[in-house]
Amino acid sequence: MHIVRSGASRRRSGLAAGLIAGSLALAGSASAQEISDGVVKIGIMNDRSGVYADTGGEGSVVAARLAVEDFGGTVLGAPIEIVAADHQNKADIGSNVARQWYDEDKVDAIMDLPTSSVALAVQSLSREKKKITIVSGGGSAEISGSQCSPYGFQWAYDTRALSRGTAGALVRGGDDTWFFLTADYAFGDSLQSQATEVIEANGGKVLGAVRHPLSTSDFSSFILQAQSSGAKVIGLANAGLDTSNAVKAANEFGLTQAGQKMASLLLTLTDAHSLGTKGAQGLYLTAGWYWDQDDENRAFAKRYMEKHGQMPNMLHVGTYSGVLQYLKAIKAAGTDETEAVARKLHEMPVEDLFAKKGKVLENGRMVYDMYLFQVKTPEESTGEWDLYNQIETIPGDKAYATVAESGCDVSSFPKN
Structure with missing residues (x-):
């Protein structure tokens, strides 16, 4: 420390x-x-x-x-x-x-x-x-x-907002069968559970799932299980290097070339940058902020880049x-x-x-408000950090649960 x-x-x-x-x-x-x-x-x-x-x-x-x-x-x-x-x-x-x-x-x-x-x-x-x-x-x-x-x-x-954005948009577009690669801890479990609710509520079906340990370097066996499921979409209920490693393995096994889609339920700009547009192109993701959305964001990103050497x-x-x-x-x-x-x-x-x-x-x-993005193709990108196309806006009251829906017992909180 x-x-x-x-x-x-x-x-x-x-x-x-x-x-x-x-x-x-x-x-x-x-x-x-x-x-x-x-x-x-x-x-x-x-x-x-x-x-x-x-x-x-x-x-x-x-x-x-x-x-x-x-x-x-x-x-x-x-x-x-x-x-x-x-x-x-x-x-x-x-x-x-x-x-x-x-x-x-x-x-x-x-x-x-x-x-x-x-x-x-x-x-x-x-x-x-x-x-x-x-x-x-x-x-x-x-x-x-x-x-x-x-x-x-x-x-x-939170996992509900990510699922409402990415899973909801894909199922409504006809990609209605899913297989999950899920990080084996609280975040991954919550993400898969929330996404499953959204998929089933929109008439889709989850064909299966496999859990992997945090910080997995070799996704080969997990990707083969996903491939054999025949699902239209492989949902990545993980984050960080686990997401990057899973996408790389999927590309090596030719999943997207064979017609299966990859959906990252939490992909940050940092992850997309490490994969590059060649590796991440076409991935759908939900996020609440992107550096190139407006002048205010671009100005902040420039200051941040000067101090840290990468976009926030x-x-x-x-x-x-x-x-x-x-x-x-x-x-x-x-x-x-x-x-x-x-x-x-x-x-x-x-x-x-x-x-x-x-x-x-x-x-x-x-x-x-949250936003649904898609990673650009190499031909669309005009620079190192020009990575996303914004597809739609998801109003905050649609993305997030109400207090009643959340399961939080606010009656236990101290009274003002």
Whole structure:
């Protein structure tokens, strides 16, 4: 674990130097007195060395720093610090880091949290500790569903939204028989389950599925099972390098050339870039953000590229948005006290470069429009990161579950 400090934290010595007289000191620090420990500390926890390191990793830390910079560097007169840690895709490690952050390092909130099993474990601990989590990396619908928290927020996507977009569009277009390659943990199970509901509701059928361990390098046996199923669509209920490796194996075995379609239920821009248009062309995917949608996105992507050397994906910009909204909530609440900030996060609209007219439901689910994309062919692409064609917009209230549908027991939440 290592600490990454924003430029704002270096202002503390200058602030302290200015507090030289009693009455002036009280006046100058009145705002900062509402901030516990005199600093707002945000932890970005993710996979920094494994299968999801490229889809989140240091890229999410860069995005968090940009959010701090865009907010102005301080909140209520207090500096803002970003700390980062690698949970190694293990729930016990994530929980141990979170406990240390809360008990010893005085971290106020934890964000990103890819790998749903880790996100669920950290959110559970955070509920016990009365700390805020904003999950942009973890996708299981249970995060804002049956295992929701009054202090937990799910920001960038979830398995229901991905399934409504990709699976729904393909089945309605006649691709009505599916076989799943599913990552064998909470996220993969949730993704397959949600997609199956969408497929069957639209008159389709799931012919079978096979589960694979996280961080699988050889997909040969799994691809052969999918091929022999005769399904029109091979649904990839996985993410990161697992998705990339599965697509590469499918291409080697000629699945798409033989007429079967590949549908990635979570493909980030980083994954598509690693595959290239030759390897990923034609893949359908659902995402909430793409760098080339408008001028505001392009301007942010340029800044991000200058700092990190690649274009941001949905998860990176989701982290940016979550950090920015958390800081806005602290400012609106006049304190970083958890209950007050959580109330503001539930009340305030989300309006930034990530989410237009976003709203936060009582269960912590941030609802905003999603988009169905298709990876371009090599002939269509005009540059290294020109990868997607936008096919349709999926309104947020169609993509995401209502509180009642989610299974979240909001009656157990503290009353305001």
